[in-house]
Amino acid sequence: MSSGYALAVRFTTRDAEAAEKFDALVARTLEGIREEPGTLVYVAHVPVDEPLVRVFYELYADYDAFQAHESQPHTKRMLSEREQYLTSTEVEFLNETIGKRPAGEGT
Structure with a gap:
């Protein structure tokens, strides 16, 4: 078993304007996240046919990095500002067992 620690988060935004503002908040936040050595993957997705939903996948080297x-x-x-744009947030915390990572990023 690897030491990776991950989250899958599903955000549902209020409307198209809120989705746009939420995306801008995420973009600003990513400027700092890019400098975090223990944050291996931090990716936001828009599910097909769900334009108001954002699904994040976050992978950290371990729990301490998270x-x-x-x-x-x-x-x-981000945590304090995001709520004004959202109707719901669902979080799943995940323990990594096996997988493929970018070269040089853990096991």
Whole structure:
């Protein structure tokens, strides 16, 4: 078993305008996330035929890396600002068992 720690998060936005503003918030937040060494993958997706939904996949080197991510000012700002754009948030915490990663990123 690998030490990777991941989240799958499903956000449903209020409407098209809220989705646009949420996307802008995520883009600003990514500027800081790109500098986090323990954040291996942080990707937002729009499901086919669900334009108001965003599904995030986040992969961290381990639980400590996730905690470091959560303590960053850019993450705290996103967590506090995002609710105004959303009608629901569903989070699944995942323990990695096996898979393929970018070269040099853990096991």
